[in-house]
Amino acid sequence: MEERRDIEIDELIARCLSHELRPGEGEQLERWLAEDEEHVRYFTRCRNLHDLYSPAFPPEGIDEKKAYRQVDARVRGRSLRRRRWTTVAAAVVGGLALGMGWWLSRQAEVTPQVQVVQRVEQQAVPQGIVLELAEGQVIALDSLREGEGAYVGMSALRDEDAIAYAQGDSVETEVWHTWIVPRGKTFFLTLGDGTRVWMNSESTIRFPMAFRGGERRVCIEGEAYLEVAHDASRPFRVELQGGEVTVLGTAFNVRSYQGEGEQVTLVEGKVQVLAAKEELVLAPGEQAAWEGDGGMPVKRLVNPALYCSWYEGKWLFENGKLEDIMALVARRYDLQVEWETETLKNVRFSGEIRHSEQVEDVLRLVELADDISFEVEGQKIRVKYLR
Amino acid sequence: MNTQMTAKPEIEPQKTKEQEEWLRLKEGDREAFAAIFHQYYKDLVLYAGTFISHQAEAEDVVQDFFVKLWTEREHISAVKSVKPFLLTAVKHACLNALRGNGIKLKYGDVGVMAEECVTRETEDYILYSELNERLQEALKLLTPMQRQCFEMSRMQGVKQTEVAQRLGVSLRTVELRLAEALKVLKEELKEYLVLVVIFFLY
Structure with a gap:
């Protein structure tokens, strides 16, 4: 079956696959391929092996668990279905390999651009996620081994950057856990009742290991996206710094960073927001927003994807201010932003950015969409006009 | 269409399990979906990487494909073998993505693949x-x-x-x-x- 191959042909194929063909060899190879279907098959097999031997990117770098969570989130949250905006832009495409969805266009100006992102080697700064126990004991997530259950008196399973608490009421007393997610990190939790929580950077969640009694109560500072397990008999309450959300079973985003006001965005179901003694009931697509402690909540209609897509690993902007965009970037990658001039803060962008490992990937997009440049030095980003 | 199968003589027990999973996926079983995802995700991303050389984009295409697989699960047909189906689908998804953006094909210079080989290619493809x-x-x-x-x-x-x-x-x-x-x-x-x-x- 396997006829003996010409070494010459093998070498030719090898050179073709590593893009090192010499003049005239391309035609030679094509003639050989045209001779016999078996030749094509042989070539295909070679290419297959070559692809496996030198993949476009390292296989270890593919995080399938994270990918599954993102896909699962999309599959469940139907209203959050990804919208590609590529068609919106009158794209000016360079003759280069470029990314779908990896573009930003400046809204105010005339020429939106699609551009290339090149991977620059610089890792997002690792900072630890920690668990704080009621007694004040602090345990680093990294010190918990993957797949390990039943540590520190609880039954939970670690799975890379995620923890799943066991369902059921195995715990006798009410033990509270506090997870602290620093700048530069995100985290995923499954609570004892099956509720799923995506924690954004610089955020904290406090909850009992097992919910007992007539309600389920958690406290959140910072930002989180929740998919609450349905349980009509035990309402789910989220305490924010300046308000409270009551839920029966739904998906929504809360944002409550110190000094940045409070926001509750509903994706599915129904929630009740309580702030400054004012009660608001939200329907899907509605958002309640208010100023920190004591502000009156106001209801408005929004595109939830703009507020919630972070948990799917990307940001969406619709005419977003650069100042706000940079605040997100700074928090996600644990950086400080410096502005050359104040006017830069008001430049506006629309588009989608995936959270890449490298902050440079994100910044390049913004740079290429406009005459803005970034200088990253250690933990600082300086935003300047390109000259 | 290509009717030639590269049937291997031995019956792989995996296959029946896979066919069952596929049917369960069709019926809306999330676990079956998760199982198929976990078994193939990495391989499919690497396969997509032969068309789209940026990892994030390749992952995007494969993730979009899985979302589509789930939302349109009722309409998928029973398959003899899951692998070539997934590969073919991902390949098409990649080509569409590329067409939409004018990205260069990695092997664009060797445009010799007949339609027939394409199917066979995915059947024979080693993950x-x-x-x-x-x-x-x-x-x-x-x-x-x-x-x-x-x-x-x-x-x-x-x-x-x-x-x-x-x-x-x-x-x-x-x-x-x-x-x-x-x-x-x-x-x-x-x-x-x-x-x-x-x-x-x-």
């Missing part, structure tokens, strides 16, 4: 995990010294003189063990990977 599994199995047959020499020199790209230094043996010994290792591997992987020789073992 990264399959190759890896076979290689790991074959590596078990080597002696520790043969294996160390092979792994260092072929998989980690360490120079033979350095391998000798690190292992505290002569260069000649490294050469010999390596040659032995290659002989075993060629023999072991022969029927499965006709051409491993060029890239892996050469």
